Amino acid sequence: MNWIDGGDTARVTPRRLPLKTREAVWGFAFILPWLLGFVLFSLGPIVGVFYFSLTEYSVFDVPRWVGLANYARMLREDELFWQSSYNTLYYVALRVPLHVGLGFLLALLLHRNLRGIGWFRTAFYLPAVMPIVATAVIWMWLFQPNVGVVNYLLELLGLPKILWLTSDLWAKPAIVLISLWHVGPIMVIFLAGLNDIPDHLYEAASIDGAGRFRRLLYITIPMMTPVLFFNLIMDVINSFQVFAFAFIMTQGGPLNSTLFTALYIYQNAFQYFEMGYASALSVVLFLVILGFTVIIVKSQARWVHYERL
Amino acid sequence: MVRFGQGRWLDAATYVLLTVGAVAFLFPFFWMVATSLKSLPEIAAYPPTWLPGRPQVGNYVDALTHQPFGLFFRNSLIVAAGTILGDLLAASLVAYGFARFRFPGRDVLFVILLSTMMVPFVVRLVPLFVIFQKLGWVNTFYPLIVPHWFGTPFFIFLMRQFFLTIPAELAESARIDGASEFAIWWRIMLPLTRPALLVIAIFSFQYTWNDFLAPLIFLNDTSMKTVTLGLYSMIGFSGQESWNWIMAAATAIGLPVVVVFYLFQRQFIQGVTISGVKG
Incomplete structure (x- = not known):
């Protein structure tokens, strides 16, 4: 025992x-x-x-409590806060639809079972693996206003030259255009979504006499809304953080036209050592991103189609 | 018959669109390499020449010695090695905890883990800098490596999905033999997850090799710079006339990730796919 x-x-x-x-x-x-x-x-x-964000802090001494002073300064006195907010919203508003749209379009084309399609998939994904700094310098050179090849091609087509990154009008669209070169990941996520749509839906629709366009409109797009929803949220979050392109290519210029919020945060924190003010800017960015995310999540009941299995 | 003809048309249109698109997407690569082999007069020439007259291979030597790129490559490799190792160990360990054990608050914690993927890095920048500055880690590789030893949420998620596909019974016999849970993870589970570990290693490598913002903030000394900081510093140091060098350096630092991508395309696609669809 x-x-x-x-x-x-x-x-x-x-x-x-x-x-x-x-x-x-x-x-x-x-x-x-x-x-x-x-x-x-x-x-x-x-x-x-x-x-x-409620302090004045240079990292080298101790934080000094200032209450809401940083926020008051931001909203009332700081032109650059408003400028950078405008630039960032402009970038997000232009970039997200183009990026998501291009990714979806490419996925539709690359989903087709054609000979050599794998080669095309590689070609469209490849740019996305390049380091962002390499991407930035490559495009600075392509967009070089005087001897750059993009302007040369425009000239060949009989179009006027564009100052691209050196023009306050064109710098933001140019950066959006460059960011589209990294469409690969979003495209692959869409492709995977397309693969998951069951074939029998298309077969049934074909028997009912639905053409390609109708099948796209009534099967593909509704079935893809959950993937679209995911890509939209992630793309909004990422786009609001745009930093490296502007930091490397334009340093926020010309005329502050590419001074995005993340760049302005960086400048305040690591060039002016205003950690408190940079933190207040960060808090606002955080709340704005959170707000947009919540809006998109709330909107999903209206347009995202979840298949009940 | 009509339908067949229509399909042909559509195929042709698809090919045309894809070809035009692929040329546009690949042209920057071509231009980067072509420029990297051109001489100074060719760089300044207008209209530009499509191909270098006599390829200047020496540009690569000049560009990579103009700044100590040997050192930058070594630094990037050290950071990559430390990061990958940490990501592999931590992601596997944590994911196993989430996948195989029941404990109070597990599901809530997992949702928190997923939502941290959405917390913008830029927002955490200032406090992170303060933490590492107080630790005396600025200008060391620790701020770049150490956080990965606590697990990267995306990799933990990826690994958990993989663990869920492994039958739990595999661990049973070992458990009966008295092996500890830790030993079961290390000796039985880890070897079974090799495909997922490979995906993580590839992504981790690409991420660190390409990272710019974190090295920019935490590394100041030239001797500590990574390849991306090295390339960045070339813009500041030279005017318009040395674009051939800049393109040579861009080619050189892009090559490792392009090669890794080419060799492991399938894993790349798997990883990206899991992030989107199963998320």
Whole structure:
């Protein structure tokens, strides 16, 4: 009797806890790295950015509490805040529809089962793997106003030259155009969505006499709305953070026409060492992105079609 | 018959559109490489020449020694190695916890994990800089590497989806033999997830190799720069006349990611696909 007890306890020493608790402890042990990382690098910084936004802080001394002064300055005195907000909204409004639209269009074309289609898929994805700095310098050179090849091609077509990145009118559209070169990932997500549409839907529609266009309108597009919804949200979030293109190619110019919010945050934080003000700008950007995300999520009941299986 | 003809037309139209598009998408690559092989007079020439008269291979040597690119490549490789290792270990560990154990709050925590993917990096920039500055880590590779050892949400998600496809019974016999959960993960599960680990390694590599903002903020010394910072500094240092060097450097730093993409296209597509459709 005794030896059974003893033997049992010895064998199950690590299992002295009830099985459920034991499982929970192991579960937490496994996710512990992420839990710590979440507190240190996500939650902490978000709390931190709200706190710093209420201070004056240069990193080299201690934060000094200033209440809402940073926000007052932003809204009342700072022209560049409004300029950068306008630039960013302009960029998002122009870029998101073009990027999502181009990705969807390419996916439709590349979804077709034609000879050599894999080669085309590679070609359209390839630019997206290039480092953003490489992309930026390549396009600076392509868009060079005097000897650049894009203007040369325009001239061949009998069109006037454009100053592109050196014109306050054209710099934003030029950056949007450059950003479209990285359409690959969004295109592949659409492609995967198209692959998931069951064939029998198309077959049934064909039997009912629906042509290609009708099938696109009544099957493909409704079935793709969940993917579209996902791509739209991610693209809005990403587009609001546009930074590197402007930082590398234009430094925010000409005439602040490409001074985007993220770039303005960077300048305040790391060039003027106004961490407090940069944090206030970050908080506003965060709330704007959150607001747009919520609006898109709320809107999904109206247009996103979920197949009940 | 009519339908067949219509299909042909559509095929032809698709090919035309795709060809025009592909030429436009690939032209910048061609122009980058062509420019990288041109001489200075050819760069300044207008109208531009399509191909270099005599390819100047020496441009590559000049461009990559004009700035210490050997050092930059070494730095980028160190950062990439540290990041990939951390991403692989942490993503697998955490994902296994989410996939295989029941514990209170698990599902809520997983939703939180997914939503952190949407928290803009730009918004966290200032506090992150403050943290690493206080730790004395500015101008070291730690700020670039260490966060990855706590797990990257997207990779954790990807890995969890993969673990869910592995039958739980595989662990049972080991458990009966008295292996600890940690040993089961390390010896049995990890080897089974090799395909997913490969996807993560590729994405992690592409991400760090291409990253610009984090190195820009955390690395100041020339001796610590990564390849992307190296390329960036060439714009500041030279006027219009050395675009051939800049394009040579762009080609050189783009080549590793292009090669990795070419070799592992299938994994790339899998990874991107999971991020969208299953999300």
